[in-house]
Amino acid sequence: SIPIKSPLYRFAHNNGVESLSWIMEGQLLAVGCQKRHLQLYDLRMSGTNAAPISVFAHTDAISGIVPDVCCPTKTVFATFGRNPGEPVKIWDARMIKDSTLGEIRVPGGGISTVAWSNERPGELAIAVGDSIRTFYTRAPGSRALPVNVSYVGNGDKDLNLQCLAFQPTSERPTTTTKEQVGFYSHRILAVTSQGEVNVIPESQVAPIAISKRDGRIAYGFGDTVWVGKTTEGPSAMEGDLAFANEDVSSRMMRRATCLHDVRYSTDAKNNVMKLEEEKEQLFVQRRAQLSQERLQISDEDFTETLRNLEQVLNSWR
Numbered sequence: 001s002i003p004i005k006s007p008l009y010r011f012a013h014n015n016g017v018e019s020l021s022w023i024m025e026g027q028l029l030a031v032g033c034q035k036r037h038l039q040l041y042d043l044r045m046s047g048t049n050a051a052p053i054s055v056f057a058h059t060d061a062i063s064g065i066v067p068d069v070c071c072p073t074k075t076v077f078a079t080f081g082r083n084p085g086e087p088v089k090i091w092d093a094r095m096i097k098d099s100t101l102g103e104i105r106v107p108g109g110g111i112s113t114v115a116w117s118n119e120r121p122g123e124l125a126i127a128v129g130d131s132i133r134t135f136y137t138r139a140p141g142s143r144a145l146p147v148n149v150s151y152v153g154n155g156d157k158d159l160n161l162q163c164l165a166f167q168p169t170s171e172r173p174t175t176t177t178k179e180q181v182g183f184y185s186h187r188i189l190a191v192t193s194q195g196e197v198n199v200i201p202e203s204q205v206a207p208i209a210i211s212k213r214d215g216r217i218a219y220g221f222g223d224t225v226w227v228g229k230t231t232e233g234p235s236a237m238e239g240d241l242a243f244a245n246e247d248v249s250s251r252m253m254r255r256a257t258c259l260h261d262v263r264y265s266t267d268a269k270n271n272v273m274k275l276e277e278e279k280e281q282l283f284v285q286r287r288a289q290l291s292q293e294r295l296q297i298s299d300e301d302f303t304e305t306l307r308n309l310e311q312v313l314n315s316w317r
Contacts, residue, residue, distance in 0.1 A: 011041055011052070021065035023093050024074045030093075032062030038079060040093060055096055058086055066114050070121040076101065078124060082110040088126055090137055090144075104135055104144045115164035115188070123147065125188055127161035132188060132200060150200045152190055163191040279309050 011031075019032035029041040031052070038057035042050065058081035068076040075093040080086065087103040088111060108128040117123035122138030130152050135144040153159045167187040186202035209218045219226045286302060 009041075009043065013039075018061040019063060019065050021067060021077065023067055023077055028093055030065045030077065032057070032065050032079065034061045036060060036062075038062055038065075038091075038096075040096060053096060057089060059083060060086070063111075064113060066116060068116045068122075068124075069118050070116065078114055078116070080111045080114055080126075082112065084108075084110045086110065088114055088124070090124075102137060102144055104137075106133055112161050113164050115166060117166045117186075118168070119166065120186070125164050125166070127164055127190070130156065130159045130161065130192075132161065132164065132190060134202075148202055150188070150202070152192060152198050152200065158193075160193040161190050162193055165189045275309060279306070282306065282309065 011029075013031065013033075015037065016034040017031055018034045021030045021032075022028070023030050023040070027042070027044055029043060031039045031041065033039065036056055036058055037054050039052040039054045041052045057079055060081050060083050062079050063082045064078075064080050066078045067074065068078070073094075076090065077093070078088055078090050080088045085105070087105045089103050090101040092101055104124070104126065106126050106128050108131065110128070112127045112129075114127070115125045117125070122136055123134060124137050124144070125132050125134045132150045132152070134147040134149075136147050137144045139145045152161060165188070167189070188200045188202075190198045190200055192198065207220045211218070217227075282302075282305065
């Protein structure tokens, strides 16, 4: 038989409990009531009859209490109710009697769940209906700034999100030199009312651009940009990463001033014609050098250049 032990703490409560959460790594217990109030119990105080700190939080039941895992002091948390128009409120347990740190009002129906990012400090995702709206809560002032909006499903009005979770940090790939947050897009796991688990990427688009100077491709995804090598064809990607907070003007200027006479464009037919002309000129120059016995490039370099031209030509064909 399982032994029955006495509880470590007993707290009196006048209303039904709607939600619970540990704050400050278990030092505080936050209790959401079914009737508007939020209560904090300090477990560091001696005795079990210490009166809690109680504040009016929402117009009805407090449906969720979610601590900010990236907060250095572990004192910041968010609360929400499911009534339409009810805001998400952000609190600091050290000054909960004074005021909130901020409120976020989201258009649409009632809020079903919220989640803090475990990698981007101050980023909060809020689920309303079939949408996930992400906000940055640490901007100057008390107003949160919208970051992104994602949708789940195909516009089903009866679909609701029941649970959100940001992608765990340990499962994110890293490089051998620098940790690339943007190398793999930020993702959110969302559980729907239909019992489905959806993986929602933050970046919904992956822009691509073709250089008119040399035909190489620049490809962006998340916070990372890849630039293709001309020696491996314009569709190749090299490990040349540009970060969102990096000044790449000098790098781009250096590339723009390179001595390139190849006039590629986004017109594939025109590129094929230019490449065939360049290939013919290469053979003419090689025959002239052989006849004059004045080889400016070795056989290996000539073969490599010809192979590269063929690869680029095949990619455009």
